[in-house]
Amino acid sequence: MFAASKIMPVVTRFAPSPTGYLHIGGARTALFSYLYAKRHNGKYLLRIEDTDLERSTDAAVKAIFEGLDWLGIPSDIEPVFQTQRFDRYKAVIEQMLEDGTAYHCYCSREELDAMRAEQQARKEKPRYDGRWRPESGKLLPERPAGVAPVVRFKNPLQGEVVINDLIKGRIVFANEELDDLIIARGDGTPTYNFCVVVDDWDMGVTHVVRGDDHVNNTPRQINILKALGATLPEYAHVSMILGGDGQKLSKRHGALGVMEYRAMGFLPEALLNYLVRLGWSHGDQELFTREEMMTKFDFDHVSASPARFDMEKAWWVNHQYLKSVDPLLVVAEFDWHLRRIGVEPENGPALTAVIEQQRERCRSLVEMAEKSKFLFADLDGYNEKDAAKHFNADSAVLLNELRAQLEALPEWTAPALHVAVNGFAEGKGLGLGKIAQPIRVAVVGMAISPPIDQTLFLLGRNRTLARLAAAVAFVGQ
RNA sequence: GCUCCUAUCGUCUAGAGGCCUAGGACGGAGCCCUCUCAAGGCUUAAACCCGGGUUCGAAUCCCGGUAGGAGCGCCA
Numbered sequence: 090m091f092a093a094s095k096i097m098p099v100v101t102r103f104a105p106s107p108t109g110y111l112h113i114g115g116a117r118t119a120l121f122s123y124l125y126a127k128r129h130n131g132k133y134l135l136r137i138e139d140t141d142l143e144r145s146t147d148a149a150v151k152a153i154f155e156g157l158d159w160l161g162i163p164s165d166i167e168p169v170f171q172t173q174r175f176d177r178y179k180a181v182i183e184q185m186l187e188d189g190t191a192y193h194c195y196c197s198r199e200e201l202d203a204m205r206a207e208q209q210a211r212k213e214k215p216r217y218d219g220r221w222r223p224e225s226g227k228l229l230p231e232r233p234a235g236v237a238p239v240v241r242f243k244n245p246l247q248g249e250v251v252i253n254d255l256i257k258g259r260i261v262f263a264n265e266e267l268d269d270l271i272i273a274r275g276d277g278t279p280t281y282n283f284c285v286v287v288d289d290w291d292m293g294v295t296h297v298v299r300g301d302d303h304v305n306n307t308p309r310q311i312n313i314l315k316a317l318g319a320t321l322p323e324y325a326h327v328s329m330i331l332g333g334d335g336q337k338l339s340k341r342h343g344a345l346g347v348m349e350y351r352a353m354g355f356l357p358e359a360l361l362n363y364l365v366r367l368g369w370s371h372g373d374q375e376l377f378t379r380e381e382m383m384t385k386f387d388f389d390h391v392s393a394s395p396a397r398f399d400m401e402k403a404w405w406v407n408h409q410y411l412k413s414v415d416p417l418l419v420v421a422e423f424d425w426h427l428r429r430i431g432v433e434p435e436n437g438p439a440l441t442a443v444i445e446q447q448r449e450r451c452r453s454l455v456e457m458a459e460k461s462k463f464l465f466a467d468l469d470g471y472n473e474k475d476a477a478k479h480f481n482a483d484s485a486v487l488l489n490e491l492r493a494q495l496e497a498l499p500e501w502t503a504p505a506l507h508v509a510v511n512g513f514a515e516g517k518g519l520g521l522g523k524i525a526q527p528i529r530v531a532v533v534g535m536a537i538s539p540p541i542d543q544t545l546f547l548l549g550r551n552r553t554l555a556r557l558a559a560a561v562a563f564v565g566q
Numbered sequence: 567g568c569u570c571c572u573a574u575c576g577u578c579u580a581g582a583g584g585c586c587u588a589g590g591a592c593g594g595a596g597c598c599c600u601c602u603c604a605a606g607g608c609u610u611a612a613a614c615c616c617g618g619g620u621u622c623g624a625a626u627c628c629c630g631g632u633a634g635g636a637g638c639g640c641c642a
Contacts, residue, residue, distance in 0.1 A: 104642090105642090106641085106642045108641090108642075138642060139642095140641095140642080141641055141642060143641090144641075144642085145642095198639095198640070201639090201640085205638095205639090208567095208568095209567070211567090212567040212568075213567070213568065214567075214568035214569065214638060215567095215568090215638060215639095216568095216638075239640055257570095257571070257572090260570070260571080261570095262569075262570075263569085266568080266569055266570090266638095267569095268638090270639095271639085271640050273640085274640040275640060276640085278640090280639090280640070280641085280642090281641070281642045282642090284642095285642090300636095301570095301571070301572095301635095301636070302635095302636055302637070303636095303637090303642095304570060304571065304636075304637075305569075305570060305571095305636070305637040305638070306637080306642095308570095326571085328571085328572075328635090329635085329636085331635095333577080335577095335634090337635080337636095363578095366578070366579080366591090367578065367579095368578085368579095369579095370578085370579055370580065372580065372590085373579085373580065373589075373590040373591075374590090374591095375578095375579095375590080375591055375592090390580095392572095392578090392579075393571075393572065393573095394571090394572045394573065394635095395572075395634090395635070396577090396578065396579090397577060397578075398577095398578095399577050399578065399592065399593085401577080401592060401593055402577070402578065402591075402592040402593075403592090404592090405591085405592055405593085406592090408605095412605080449603095449604055449605050450603055450604040450605075451604085460603090475602095510601090511601095514601085520601075521601040522600090522601045522602075523601085524601080525601035525602070526601070526602060528601090529601085529602065529603095533602095535602090535603095536602055536603080537602055537603045537604090538602070538603075539602095539603085539604090540601075540602090541601060541602085
């Protein structure tokens, strides 16, 4: 068995149900599955678990694809949809009925509810009591007329199921704890635990990576797999991600779709890096390229306990990426954010140049877009505090004088501007700050920007001169 | 209630019985640098849930508490 799992190529899958967007926990599960497969030269597959016709939506399917696509976690095959495999499930169920590993149960929902209520009143774990389970010599109840029966799996009564979880270690369940779960509804449609088993089997999945809320389903699934005569996969149950406050994430409480992290200004690679380190570690290393993740990721170093999502650290990781990645790789996202705040990227300097100047001082692309807006569009006015501090009669004179000098500058380059502005300050016997800050407010609208020579260079001659003039006029009023 | 899981600085974590005077990172505090904001450099505070064992020796192994969490659907 060990030998078999060693030679068999690794196949993992991510199997979300399309009832909402791709959330952060799902993204991490997908990432772990993907990385593990890549690490072992295996395949990573995507499967959409849409058997709940009531809750599944096309919009959610699209949102999941979009999220995975933005993050860059591609499936090695066309995604599988469970709703397209109903014939297969039906055939397996028929076979099980024939083999006697499954049986019809005619209990009504009311009957089941009453059973559960009684058990809970007796402080027992609620479970199906097996009244329709055929046993040799047992007399089954009379079939009620007009009831479409469900199909239940005949779970073993004795013994135990042992899981050697790659993350949590050995977990043992007694079969006595497990009841006969429904594998097909009254209308004949299959249920989740059954579909998962058949799909993983058919798709040749060797490693099941999923949230640890599925741990309790695993022994039932293993029993079905055994009844089917299938090879058992390995399991890796990943703990959940909590909100920054330690509370469970939910739609009402801080759960965000992956695309919202894009809107907040994350780079996909950075989000991936933060996510991979949330639970997994490789010594003291914090930053990993995609290639490093793919060669180093393993389940031995995945923590079994839940982790909080720390926005501050996520921003730090994002900043590290912004600072170090080739600006060319940031352009597309930056462009997207600029347009999002109504800025036309064509109306200004090359985005790579802007990125190079701004990335040191921006943790997010939203911040970068906002701080760079002045390079592409007219000023909305001056920041009041900054204007009050740096605009006065003296600085207006200086700005006016400087404007004339810059107008005469033969070459509009950063080094030339550096010499011009520094020389101007020196000539006046002033520290650079005395002149740089008023310039900033005049051309940026506030007292924050990249180094003044770079700022003016990026802004260009025309805009710089016009804004200096406008500032002088503004102070004159 | 029953079953299962988890437990190292505020947070993410290193740690596979002696290398631990418990390391790194984020965040915090302080200092330096500085045309702003940053970035960078240096310094600093901060943790093994509790109690029993096992052992010459336990953050690490075992047991028991405690606390958190998950599951117990004709949902996935």
